[in-house]
Amino acid sequence: MKMIAQIALLLIISTHLKSQCLSPKAYTNPVITGFFPDPSVVRTGVDYFCVNSTFEYFPGIIISHSKDLVNWKQIGHVFTKREDLDLTNYYDGMGVWAPDISFWNGEFYIF
Secondary structure, three states: HHHHHHEEEEEHHHHHHHHOOOOOOOOOOOOOOOOOOOOEEEEEEOOEEEEOOOOOOEEEEEEEEEOOOOOEEEEEEEEOOOOOOOOOOOOOOOOOOOOOOOEEOOOEEEE
């Protein structure tokens, strides 16, 4: 019985150490946690920008930034004024779906 307890303890310790010793290139999925559906990503130099669907929720279309595709920071929204995106007559399941971000000639375009 003592041997089984020692083996169990060894397995627990090794599993804990393994989870604490991730290599520099390791990451945990999902890299963007929470409600960020339909991602579209564009690279400009060393920066990455991502937009996500917001459906019938406001403000519309989330914009995030990353330098490594793992650590993302939300930096704003495409639509921040109700007059730019009137969702008054939209119901559940309608609104902004699967936006696409592009970069051309120094400007971002979101379709």
